Amino acid sequence: MIDFDNVSMIYKSGTEALHGITFHVDPGEFVFITGKSGSGKSTIIKLLMREEKPTSGDIFVNGYDLLSLSRYDLPHYRRRLGVVFQDCRLLMNKTVYQNVEFAMEIVGESNRTIKQVVPRLLHLVDLEGKEKSFPDELAGGEQARVALARAIANAPDILIADEPTGNLDPKTSVEIVDLLYKVNRLGTTVVVVTHDTRIVDRLQQRVIRLQDGEIVSDTEGSIYENEACEY
Amino acid sequence: MKPVSIKYILIESFNNIVRNKVLFITSIFTVCVTILLMGVVGILLMNVSYNSDTMMEEMLNITVYVIPEADEKTLNDIQDVLVADAHVTEIKYVSQMDAYQAGIELVGEEVMAELGHEFLPASFIVKLDDVTYAHIFVRNMKAMSNIYEVKYSSEAYERAGAISYTIRYVCGVLTALLGILSLFLISNTIKITVSASKEEVTIMRYIGASESRIKAPFYLQGAFIGFLGAIISFIIAGFGYNYMYTRLEGDLSEYMGVLELVPVPQMLLVLLGVFLLYGIGLGILGSFFAIRKYLKA
Structure with a gap:
């Protein structure tokens, strides 16, 4: 499903973000990518989103070779990905319902499908009754739920969450992580980039740990249980 | 879509x-x-x-004056030459009498009666389809016999x-x-x-x-x-x-x-x-x- 093969990334500024990293993620897996600031986590997200191309190495995601992906194929590739951004990136001038609806509209879903799917998604993320609320009327956790509902609106094969609990209190963070796990159980491959050790501990899933652009460990289950919180 | x-x-x-x-x-x-x-x-x-x-368009009109003594055959010959020219789109014949009438309108009957119409040349007012051809046309016409004058305002044009x-x-x-x-x-x-x-x-x-x-x-x-x-x-x-x-x-x-x-x-x-x-x-x-x-x- 996701294959990083000896991937290195050096930005135009000269910053070396990744040094020959290699990892593989199977369909249906739940993977945490952790590491300190500047370890290369965000670069992996950018590469997965195909915002950037690696300096060297190969990346294959969902059958697409990201190095040779054409401008025409890029939207098709991205439609199979769902992304939850750290800052949620909700459209403030649209309601909760419209934010989710928007994701489906722009990929050309029919009105009928939208009307069936959006309420189900809002039920899944426990936002029933908030359909007509605007993002600035919602709490941080609720905004994260809207972002999650939008990310899975088009039934992506892979869900990427970039620091999904970054701005949330512990209780809400747990709720969001449980939701991500729920989505994973429904068959979606989930990649969560985080430095929040609490959520990594909670789920006991695979953890790829980065340091200075290199993978320092790739283990099943939490690696933080017996460590003091590093970050 | x-x-x-x-x-x-x-x-x-x-x-x-x-x-x-x-x-x-x-x-x-x-x-x-x-x-x-x-x-x-x-x-x-x-x-x-x-x-x-x-x-x-007005300036593209070229007037070919025929000598006053020209007989009908001469006029017909000149007309034939004009008709045969592929660049000529319009030919208007102005007879000596037409010229005389125009003279009356211009200077009055008395003056024209004294002058008579025999001295006035008949003419053909010719329209061309291509202005760049005008010089060649004028030169050809001037080279013909029985042509009195060819008027064409080339400079103004x-x-x-x-x-x-x-x-x-x-x-x-x-x-x-x-x-x-x-x-x-x-x-x-x-x-x-x-x-x-x-x-x-x-x-x-x-x-x-x-x-x-x-x-x-x-x-x-x-x-x-x-x-x-x-x-x-x-x-x-x-x-x-x-x-x-x-x-x-x-x-x-x-x-x-x-x-x-x-x-x-x-x-x-x-x-x-x-x-x-x-x-x-x-x-x-x-x-x-x-x-x-x-x-x-």
């Missing part, structure tokens, strides 16, 4: 307009001003063309041609410059509109919206701005031209001399077509330049 997409594009375009009312009005104003400026140049250009074409060319050239350059200026203005105004929707465009890109789906609402918006700008400019220019035409052809007609203005319906038709084409084209092109940078993958 699915119907839902068309609905989406229309709704998004409308929302963009409502969200950026002030910019929308500014854009229309920009289009309007630039189209009006171009319209003024265009109106001038059309009238110059209209008059110079008429004048030059060439001068008029040069003036007309200069005016057309200057107007063409002005139009092109105004076009570039207006494109720059409209593009920048729409760029601000697009910039206000930057977050939306970014999210659309990440979700996997195709380029055409992202661009379409902005193109539609640009086209709508151009359309409204063109219609408003047309109304102003139309009323303005109608007023000018009425004044110049009425109270001020004595100052107009031989010059004629392009009739109002003809001018309005051209202005409407050009303004709409230009306004809508400008709006779409402006949107194209404005949205381009946000779509770099």
Whole structure:
């Protein structure tokens, strides 16, 4: 499903973000990518989103070779990905319902499908009754739920969450992580980039740990249980 | 494109307009001003063309005078030569008596009665299809026997041609410059509109919206701005031209001399077509330049 093969990334500024990293993620897996600031986590997200191309190495995601992906194929590739951004990136001038609806509209879903799917998604993320609320009327956790509902609106094969609990209190963070796990159980491959050790501990899933652009460990289950919180 | 997409594009375009009312009005104003400026140049250009074409058409007439003593056979021979020339589009024969009548109208019957009509040469007024052929035609005619004189106002024609060319050239350059200026203005105004929707465009890109789906609402918006700008400019220019035409052809007609203005319906038709084409084209092109940078993958 996701294959990083000896991937290195050096930005135009000269910053070396990744040094020959290699990892593989199977369909249906739940993977945490952790590491300190500047370890290369965000670069992996950018590469997965195909915002950037690696300096060297190969990346294959969902059958697409990201190095040779054409401008025409890029939207098709991205439609199979769902992304939850750290800052949620909700459209403030649209309601909760419209934010989710928007994701489906722009990929050309029919009105009928939208009307069936959006309420189900809002039920899944426990936002029933908030359909007509605007993002600035919602709490941080609720905004994260809207972002999650939008990310899975088009039934992506892979869900990427970039620091999904970054701005949330512990209780809400747990709720969001449980939701991500729920989505994973429904068959979606989930990649969560985080430095929040609490959520990594909670789920006991695979953890790829980065340091200075290199993978320092790739283990099943939490690696933080017996460590003091590093970050 | 699915119907839902068309609905989406229309709704998004409308929302963009409502969200950026002030910019929308500014854009229309920009289009309007630039189209009006171009319209003024265009109106001038059309009238110059209209008059110079008429004048030059008149100047393309060549008069071939035949010697007064020429008999009917000679006249027929000359006419045959003229008819055989592929560049001659029109031949009008002016007999000695026709010339005499024209003389009466010019200097009076008494004078002409004393002179008589025998000394007046008959002539052929010839129209050519190609002005560049005129010199050759005149030379050929002069070389023929029984030709008294060939009159052709070549200098005046060439001068008029040069003036007309200069005016057309200057107007063409002005139009092109105004076009570039207006494109720059409209593009920048729409760029601000697009910039206000930057977050939306970014999210659309990440979700996997195709380029055409992202661009379409902005193109539609640009086209709508151009359309409204063109219609408003047309109304102003139309009323303005109608007023000018009425004044110049009425109270001020004595100052107009031989010059004629392009009739109002003809001018309005051209202005409407050009303004709409230009306004809508400008709006779409402006949107194209404005949205381009946000779509770099």
